[in-house]
Amino acid sequence: MPEGPTLAELGETELIRRLGAFAPRGQFGDDAALLAQDLLDPAGRGGLQLVVNTDVIVEDVHFSAATMGATDVGWRAAAANLSDLAAMGCRDAVGLTVGLVAPGDTPWAWVEEAYAGLTQLLAAHGGVLLGGDCSGGRQRLLAITAIGRLERGHGGPIRRGDAQPGDQLVCTGAHGLSRLGLAVLRDEALPALAPAVQARAIGAHRRPVPRFDAVEALGASRPEEIPWRVAGCDSSDGLAAAASCLALASGCTALIERNALPLAPELEALAAAEDWCLWGGEDFELVLALEPTWAAALVEQLPGTRCIGHMESPQPEGPLIWSDGGGAITPPSAGFQHFS
Amino acid sequence: MPEGPTLAELGETELIRRLGAFAPRGQFGDDAALLAQDLLDPAGRGGLQLVVNTDVIVEDVHFSAATMGATDVGWRAAAANLSDLAAMGCRDAVGLTVGLVAPGDTPWAWVEEAYAGLTQLLAAHGGVLLGGDCSGGRQRLLAITAIGRLERGHGGPIRRGDAQPGDQLVCTGAHGLSRLGLAVLRDEALPALAPAVQARAIGAHRRPVPRFDAVEALGASRPEEIPWRVAGCDSSDGLAAAASCLALASGCTALIERNALPLAPELEALAAAEDWCLWGGEDFELVLALEPTWAAALVEQLPGTRCIGHMESPQPEGPLIWSDGGGAITPPSAGFQHFS
Numbered sequence: 001m002p003e004g005p006t007l008a009e010l011g012e013t014e015l016i017r018r019l020g021a022f023a024p025r026g027q028f029g030d031d032a033a034l035l036a037q038d039l040l041d042p043a044g045r046g047g048l049q050l051v052v053n054t055d056v057i058v059e060d061v062h063f064s065a066a067t068m069g070a071t072d073v074g075w076r077a078a079a080a081n082l083s084d085l086a087a088m089g090c091r092d093a094v095g096l097t098v099g100l101v102a103p104g105d106t107p108w109a110w111v112e113e114a115y116a117g118l119t120q121l122l123a124a125h126g127g128v129l130l131g132g133d134c135s136g137g138r139q140r141l142l143a144i145t146a147i148g149r150l151e152r153g154h155g156g157p158i159r160r161g162d163a164q165p166g167d168q169l170v171c172t173g174a175h176g177l178s179r180l181g182l183a184v185l186r187d188e189a190l191p192a193l194a195p196a197v198q199a200r201a202i203g204a205h206r207r208p209v210p211r212f213d214a215v216e217a218l219g220a221s222r223p224e225e226i227p228w229r230v231a232g233c234d235s236s237d238g239l240a241a242a243a244s245c246l247a248l249a250s251g252c253t254a255l256i257e258r259n260a261l262p263l264a265p266e267l268e269a270l271a272a273a274e275d276w277c278l279w280g281g282e283d284f285e286l287v288l289a290l291e292p293t294w295a296a297a298l299v300e301q302l303p304g305t306r307c308i309g310h311m312e313s314p315q316p317e318g319p320l321i322w323s324d325g326g327g328a329i330t331p332p333s334a335g336f337q338h339f340s
Numbered sequence: 341m342p343e344g345p346t347l348a349e350l351g352e353t354e355l356i357r358r359l360g361a362f363a364p365r366g367q368f369g370d371d372a373a374l375l376a377q378d379l380l381d382p383a384g385r386g387g388l389q390l391v392v393n394t395d396v397i398v399e400d401v402h403f404s405a406a407t408m409g410a411t412d413v414g415w416r417a418a419a420a421n422l423s424d425l426a427a428m429g430c431r432d433a434v435g436l437t438v439g440l441v442a443p444g445d446t447p448w449a450w451v452e453e454a455y456a457g458l459t460q461l462l463a464a465h466g467g468v469l470l471g472g473d474c475s476g477g478r479q480r481l482l483a484i485t486a487i488g489r490l491e492r493g494h495g496g497p498i499r500r501g502d503a504q505p506g507d508q509l510v511c512t513g514a515h516g517l518s519r520l521g522l523a524v525l526r527d528e529a530l531p532a533l534a535p536a537v538q539a540r541a542i543g544a545h546r547r548p549v550p551r552f553d554a555v556e557a558l559g560a561s562r563p564e565e566i567p568w569r570v571a572g573c574d575s576s577d578g579l580a581a582a583a584s585c586l587a588l589a590s591g592c593t594a595l596i597e598r599n600a601l602p603l604a605p606e607l608e609a610l611a612a613a614e615d616w617c618l619w620g621g622e623d624f625e626l627v628l629a630l631e632p633t634w635a636a637a638l639v640e641q642l643p644g645t646r647c648i649g650h651m652e653s654p655q656p657e658g659p660l661i662w663s664d665g666g667g668a669i670t671p672p673s674a675g676f677q678h679f680s
Binding site for chain 2: 003004005006007008009010012015016018019022023024027028032033035050052053054055056057058061062094095097098099100101102103104105106107108109111112115116118119128129130131132133134135136137138139141143145147
């Protein structure tokens with residue numbers, strides 16, 4: 001083979017940056033791909049834009065038999081995909097295709113349960129199974145591609161790079177509970193937790209929900225005089241990663257208020273609470289930057305939503321800092337690496 | 341795990357049948373998924389239907405370093421996907437997303453070459469890279485989802501189940517050359533072949549082409565008085581499998597004329613010529629069943645296209661028989677099994 005770095009040496013961020021060079025400029029900048037009207041329909045009819053999102057979920061990378069049953073795997077894979085559609089501004093999903101890879105000795109029952117979980121999520125949150133492909137392989141995985149609609153007149157797209165200094169930073173729910181669920185499932189050292197708390201945490205980890213309702217509320221809460229402009233992504237990689245990502249894509253710095261951190265109440269007694277809220281990941285909430293009066297209206301309208309900070313012009317400390325002058329917010333450790 | 345069959349015990353055909361039960365009725369019946377107008381746009385505007393196709397291509401199942409370089413892998417993966425769009429009646433592709441899975445020690449150069457091959461195919465035959473996802477995993481694979489358009493007024497969809505007794509069976513090119521290329525690459529026992537023949541065979545195997553031009557010719561050759569009705573699929577799984585598949589989906593029997601077999605001329609001296617023509621696979625031509633005057637017009641218009649038989653009402657010998665009364669056409673061996 002030719003000389004050069006391996007994927008592990010590049011890391012995921014640099015790999016995605018390099019792959020983006022094969023696509024039209026700007027095409028790789030968001031949670032999902034926006035099909036420009038001229039790509040989709042050169043004749044320019046209709047008012048429809050489509051959003052397409054592909055997510056791969058791999059055994060022993062994204063899930064394991066120790067933390068999830070097959071039904072959870074299917075539910076979660078579909079939920080993660082639809083969450084990316086919501087993060088682009090879709091209010092529902094048209095449907096999805098599934099590329100299934102599994103070793104020949106995989107029980108049919110596992111596959112049946114995974115598809116049952118997947119179609120349960122679709123039945124609850126919209127969309128149908130459109131098609132797919134299957135193949136043998138050494139490892140179980142689902143490669144899912146979901147398709148969503150953006151309708152003109154029902155709000156525009158949500159893009160990562162549309163934040164401006166002065167925007168409020170809003171998230172649609174508490175963070176850290178999914179990470180607590182993973183800790184319970186992995187038997188990590190934890191203080192004693194009530195059974196109900198454990199159950200809620202495990203549920204958050206196994207059965208996340210795409211926040212289409214938040215997109216609906218976003219549209220409904222927009223003050224008439226304010227034009228559509230919202231930056232956003234989902235918090236699948238963690239709240240801090242989401243805020244940082246909006247800041248970088250928009251050329252801003254995100255300032256987070258420490259006393260407004262959206263800690264899941266179940267984390268209160270834990271030393272890791274702040275880390276898990278910021279970096280735990282997989283809560284699948286929306287993190288949005290928008291004009292302050294609109295942000296206030298959204299917080300008013302959608303229970304659980306809160307302002308966690310605001311955007312400013314880029315600061316020397318980096319894309320993500322504490323608002324009290326406490327400096328850069330950085331991850332507690334190396335974080336999750338798909339290619340390690 | 342629960343009792344029950346494994347995927348290897350079920351086999352691919354039965355697995356796909358069972359997975360189809362999770363989708364709306366009829367959704368799994370074709371080479372690709374047709375997005376019904378009411379799914380795509382409940383308001384029913386515009387004249388656009390979309391086709392979505394997912395194909396997974398896995399190292400050591402669909403390709404190996406012995407038979408293909410990375411550039412070929414990318415080209416071929418994209419070509420196979422776009423061929424399924426052509427088989428649904430699309431004249432071009434909007435674009436595709438790629439789910440890339442590879443071990444961390446994979447050289448970036450391999451990925452770069454695969455995406456270069458993929459975008460070469462797109463540049464030559466239409467479509468752009470829309471987005472994707474990447475993950476570590478034990479085995480290299482590409483899970484590709486392509487999106488195509490069907491425009492009202494430019495011919496309807498091509499569906500497997502639309503054949504009728506009396507239809508001519510047409511294919512758009514010679515068959516068996518890709519299989520010969522695989523034999524050369526695998527050093528299978530072969531008579532001496534001229535270097536130019538070897539090169540053409542290897543090229544056919546590594547660099548198939550989606551037959552969008554054939555769909556264009558199909559539309560252009562339709563006699564005005566004949567309504568749009570074409571059954572078809574591509575011959576990725578072999579010419580005989582394609583004809584059999586149309587017959588089964590349409591409730592017909594396909595009769596093949598032995599002396600009209602579209603043997604690639606490079607196979608002439610080979611004992612396996614007929615087997616490879618019928619069962620070799622991966623030639624990615626279109627196999628169509630259509631009204632005889634339209635079929636004749638298409639053969640006239642599109643060089644390389646020929647009639648290879650016709651459709652009749654279902655015969656006791658099965659879905660695929662020789663027209664000279666020679667009985668059922670059956671595969672020479674167990675055929676290719678993805679889950680073995």
